[in-house]
Amino acid sequence: MLRFLLGRVGLLIPTFLGVTLVAFSFIRLLPGDPAELLAGERGISPERKAEVMEQLGFNKPYWQQYIDYVAGIFQGDLGVSFASKKPVLDEFLTLFPATAELALCAIIIAICLGIPAGIFAAVKRGSVADQAIMGTALVGYSMPIFWWGLLLIILFSGILQWTPVSGRISLLYFFPQVTGFMLIDSLLSGQKGAFLSAVQHLILPSIVLATIPLAVIARQTRSAMLEVLGEDYVRTARAKGLPPHQVVGLHALRNALIPVITTIGLQVGVLLAGAILTETIFSWPGIGKWLVDSISRRDYFVVQGGLLLIAGIIMVVNLIVDVLYGLVNPRIRHT
Amino acid sequence: MKNQPPAVSADLTQLEKESRSATKAQLAEFWYYFSQNKGAVVGLVIFSALVVVAALAPWVAPHDPGFQFRENFLTPPFWEDGGTTSFLLGTDAVGRDILSRLIYGARFSLFIGIIVVAVSLTGGIVIGLIAGYMRGIVDTLIMRLMDIILSFPSLLLALVLVAILGPGLVNAMIAIAIVLQPHFVRLTRAAVLAERNRDYVVAARVAGAGHIRLMFKTILPNCLAPLIVQATLAFSNAILDAAALGFLGMGAQPPTPEWGTMLSEAREFILSAWWVVTFPGIAILVTVLAINLVGDGLRDALDPKLKRS
Numbered sequence: 001m002l003r004f005l006l007g008r009v010g011l012l013i014p015t016f017l018g019v020t021l022v023a024f025s026f027i028r029l030l031p032g033d034p035a036e037l038l039a040g041e042r043g044i045s046p047e048r049k050a051e052v053m054e055q056l057g058f059n060k061p062y063w064q065q066y067i068d069y070v071a072g073i074f075q076g077d078l079g080v081s082f083a084s085k086k087p088v089l090d091e092f093l094t095l096f097p098a099t100a101e102l103a104l105c106a107i108i109i110a111i112c113l114g115i116p117a118g119i120f121a122a123v124k125r126g127s128v129a130d131q132a133i134m135g136t137a138l139v140g141y142s143m144p145i146f147w148w149g150l151l152l153i154i155l156f157s158g159i160l161q162w163t164p165v166s167g168r169i170s171l172l173y174f175f176p177q178v179t180g181f182m183l184i185d186s187l188l189s190g191q192k193g194a195f196l197s198a199v200q201h202l203i204l205p206s207i208v209l210a211t212i213p214l215a216v217i218a219r220q221t222r223s224a225m226l227e228v229l230g231e232d233y234v235r236t237a238r239a240k241g242l243p244p245h246q247v248v249g250l251h252a253l254r255n256a257l258i259p260v261i262t263t264i265g266l267q268v269g270v271l272l273a274g275a276i277l278t279e280t281i282f283s284w285p286g287i288g289k290w291l292v293d294s295i296s297r298r299d300y301f302v303v304q305g306g307l308l309l310i311a312g313i314i315m316v317v318n319l320i321v322d323v324l325y326g327l328v329n330p331r332i333r334h335t
Numbered sequence: 336m337k338n339q340p341p342a343v344s345a346d347l348t349q350l351e352k353e354s355r356s357a358t359k360a361q362l363a364e365f366w367y368y369f370s371q372n373k374g375a376v377v378g379l380v381i382f383s384a385l386v387v388v389a390a391l392a393p394w395v396a397p398h399d400p401g402f403q404f405r406e407n408f409l410t411p412p413f414w415e416d417g418g419t420t421s422f423l424l425g426t427d428a429v430g431r432d433i434l435s436r437l438i439y440g441a442r443f444s445l446f447i448g449i450i451v452v453a454v455s456l457t458g459g460i461v462i463g464l465i466a467g468y469m470r471g472i473v474d475t476l477i478m479r480l481m482d483i484i485l486s487f488p489s490l491l492l493a494l495v496l497v498a499i500l501g502p503g504l505v506n507a508m509i510a511i512a513i514v515l516q517p518h519f520v521r522l523t524r525a526a527v528l529a530e531r532n533r534d535y536v537v538a539a540r541v542a543g544a545g546h547i548r549l550m551f552k553t554i555l556p557n558c559l560a561p562l563i564v565q566a567t568l569a570f571s572n573a574i575l576d577a578a579a580l581g582f583l584g585m586g587a588q589p590p591t592p593e594w595g596t597m598l599s600e601a602r603e604f605i606l607s608a609w610w611v612v613t614f615p616g617i618a619i620l621v622t623v624l625a626i627n628l629v630g631d632g633l634r635d636a637l638d639p640k641l642k643r644s
Contacts, residue, residue, distance in 0.1 A: 018483035029499045135374070138631070142623040144575055146582045147598055147616030150605050154613075158606045273488035277579055291491065292583060295498045303495060311486040 004326050008319055016315065020073065023307040024066055032298045034058060034082075078308070079301030083294070088305035092287060097180025098168060099286030102278070103271045105202060106209035111264065114214045118221025118260075122229060123248055133218065140215030145274055149208040149281040156204060163200050166283035170197040205282045209274045213267040220263040224256040231255075258328055265321030269314050368636035375632020381625035389441040396435035397423070400592045404430040409608045425610045427601065433610065436592035437618050443593045444574045444622055447508055451573035452566050454512040459519020460562065464550045466520065467527025478524070481517035489514040489572075490579055497585045504587040507580045514576070515569045522565055526558030560637040567630035571623040578619050594619050 035052040036044050044052070053059045057068055072078065078088040121133040156163045164170065168182050175189035183202065186194035228234060229252055237251045238244075275288035283289070287306065294302035370376055388395055398404075410426040411418045418425060424433040466477040484492065489511075496510035497503075530536060531554060539553045580586035581595025589600055594615040601611035 014479055015482045015486060018479060019486055022483055022487075026495055026499060031499070031501070138374075138627055139620070139624060142571065142575075142620060142627050144578055144595075144616060144619045144623070146579060146595075147612070147619065150598070150602065150612050151616065154605055154609055158609075269488045273490040276488070276490055276494070277582070280583065292494065295494055296584070298498070303498075307487065307491070307495065310488065310491060314488070315486050 001326070005323060008322055012315055012319060016312070017070075019311045019315075020070055020308060021066070023304045023311075024069055026307070027300045027304040028062070030298055030300065030303075034300055073308070078305035081294075081302045082299045083297060083302075088301050091290070091302070092305065092309055094180075095285060095287050095290050097177075098182075098284060099272075099275050099279070099288060101181045101183065102202070102205055102209060102284060102286060103268075103275060105206040106271060106274075107213060107264070107267060109206055109210040110213035110217050110267070113210075114217030115221050115257075115260065118218040119225055119248065119253065119256075121218070121222045122225030123244075125226065130222075134222065137215040137218045140211045141219070143211050143215075145208050145211055146277045146281055148211060149204070149278060152204050152208065153281070163204050168198065168201050168285060169194065170201075173197060205278050205284055208281070209271060209278045212270055212274060213264075216267065216270070217260065217263060221256065221260050224259045225252060228252045228256040258325070261328070262321060262325055265317060265324075268317045272310055272314065365636050369632045372632040372635050374628045375635070378625040378628025378632065381621065382629060385441055385622060385625065386445060388438055389445050392438050392442055396432075396438040397421070398432040398435040400431065400436045400439040401590055402431065404432070406430070409604070409611070411608070412610050415610075424614050425608075427597075427611050428604060428608075431590075433614055436597060437594070437614060439592045440594045440597065440615070440618060441622070443504070443587060443591065444577070444619070447504070447511075447577045448570040448573050448626075451508050451512045451515065451577075452570050454508075455516040455569060456519055456562065456566050458512070459516045460523050460555070462516075463520040463523025464527055464555065467524040468531065468546070468550050468554070474524075477520065481520050484514065484517045490576060493576060493580060494583065494585060497580060502585045502588060504577075504591065504593065507577055507586040508573075510580075511573050511576045515572060518565055518569070519562065522561050523558060526561060527554055530554050530557050564630060564634045564637060567626055567633055571626040571630070574619065574623055574626070 033044075033049075034056060035049045035058075050059070057065055060068070076089055078092075080087055081091055084091065117133050117137070121130040124130050153165055157165045169186065173186065173189070173191055173194040175185060175191060175194070178185050178188055182198040183195065186198040225248075229248075234247060234252050237247045242251075272288070275286060276292055277288070278284065279286045279288035280292055287310070291303065291306045291310075293299075294306065404422075404426060407419075407422060407426045407430045409428055410422050410430075412425045413420045413423050415425075422432050422434070424437070426432055427436070462477055466474045493507070493510040493514050496513060497506050500506035500509060527550075536549065536553055539549060544553060577586055578593070578595030578598070581593045581597075582599045584599055587593035587596045589596055597615040598612065601608075601615070604611050
């Protein structure tokens with residue numbers, strides 16, 4: 001097991017270095033003059049420009065810049081945002097809980113609805129219910145989520161007036177950030193109505209973000225279940241006279257869940273990409289919106305750091321999923 | 336041919352005939368399994384209709400997609416109060432006919448899908464064949480590079496690439512093709528690895544086939560099935576991603592009647608004029624759904640594992 005783990009981590013290191021190289025070089029390929037952007041002045045004087053370039057380290061040769069950059073990463077230094085003049089890592093850590101809360105809620109919705117729907121469809125294979133579930137899943141899978149978000153806003157915020165249009169909580173409430181998760185913080189604050197307001201703000205973005213993972217998980221669960229339900233041991237269990245719910249719930253589901261877990265792990269990338277769109281539509285103050293704004297502002301170090309951190313998160317989650325997979329499935333571990 | 340004894344040439348014609356009828360039988364079998372899936376057939380019909388509408392856009396569209404009717408800002412669709420039949424789906428904020436813009440928009444979406452799939456599929460196949468066939472250091476380097484691309488969320492990477500290349504439809508297509516390519520590389524490589532030591536490949540090599548022939552003529556045709564399925568997925572992903580980039584202002588630029596760009600222009604009217612927002616989204620959804628239905632049908636028809644069950 002240790003060898004397996006070390007092997008996986010060993011594979012990760014060159015990929016991570018590659019990611020740093022990509023983030024580093026992309027930023028230098030972006031059009032525009034970093035000195036002008038940082039100084040915030042157009043037609044900057046040559047002396048002032050040289051000064052700013054030196055301050056940024058942009059006057060050194062590229063390889064030197066890259067080494068400084070990688071060395072900085074290991075000290076937690078990802079540069080400073082041009083717009084806010086704050087360290088990129090600090091900004092990321094302030095905004096990340098908002099995205100994490102949204103993504104967690106979305107994946108919980110997706111798992112809690114997707115797995116039962118997939119099981120049900122597989123057990124009732126070919127029935128009207130199966131076709132309805134799979135049809136809905138395909139529609140969800142094909143959904144342009146930015147439009148889906150706008151539709152939900154029209155319906156629930158515009159016509160029904162049940163939910164607010166944007167933000168994380170109503171401006172009426174103010175309390176200190178403890179965990180960064182609005183649902184928990186609002187409960188801790190003890191203010192009446194704060195929790196409800198947080199839920200109202202969270203519900204639409206979570207549904208939008210959950211849509212594609214939900215569809216993927218439902219489809220994957222169904223096909224994994226169908227495969228397992230045809231196996232000999234399931235037939236044996238049935239022949240033994242076990243009640244159907246026990247056959248499905250115990251014998252089949254456990255084995256069917258292995259590929260589903262991998263699929264859930266792969267949804268992290270989908271969630272983070274979806275967060276870019278969802279947060280833009282709902283003005284959700286998370287890293288997706290932060291990155292889109294920074295890209296259009298050409299905020300070099302934010303884009304560079306954001307790319308790196310997001311790729312890092314995806315790589316770590318994939319590693320965890322790989323290891324979990326190895327734990328449940330010894331066949332993988334020993335190859 | 337000339338110096339061959341008559342018996343051999345008779346065999347050859349016989350063989351050619353047999354191989355032709357075998358291909359025919361394969362196609363018939365394929366169509367049989369594909370048409371078993373009703374959804375796939377519906378998807379194919381919708382998709383074909385879209386292609387026809389897109390091709391005939393100048394004749395089908397009631398108005399010029401860019402023309403601004405100054406008396407008809409934000410006219411609702413014809414069945415609502417204040418709507419008129421000359422603008423079936425209403426007009427947008429500057430008085431352009433939404434139906435005509437959607438019809439012309441179909442051209443952009445299909446064009447994006449075709450170009451992106453062509454570029455990423457060709458690139459992916461060539462790179463994947465090289466990686467799987469050469470093995471060793473070349474393989475490792477290529478696969479690490481693909482891992483790097485896959486460690487970023489596709490939309491984020493596409494956004495940054497477009498920021499580097501400059502916003503616009505062509506650059507958006509390049510970015511999306513780059514982002515979708517690794518999937519084809521991985522699939523091709525995996526298929527090549529499974530095939531390269533099979534007897535027929537060894538036989539071809541012993542018979543003196545060169546590397547290029549072995550890669551493209553001997554191995555590739557036997558790896559096509561998963562690639563075709565992935566290509567339909569990439570087609571719908573390309574349309575979705577291009578629309579998303581357009582929506583974020585980084586894809587096709589206004590006044591191009593691209594569906595995502597139309598949605599982005601319509602955002603400020605979501606609470607006052609629902610039709611400006613609703614119809615472009617339906618267009619995207621229906622197109623992507625039709626392609627995904629076809630993709631599911633292709634998978635059923637091409638996957639031998641499912642056929643037996």
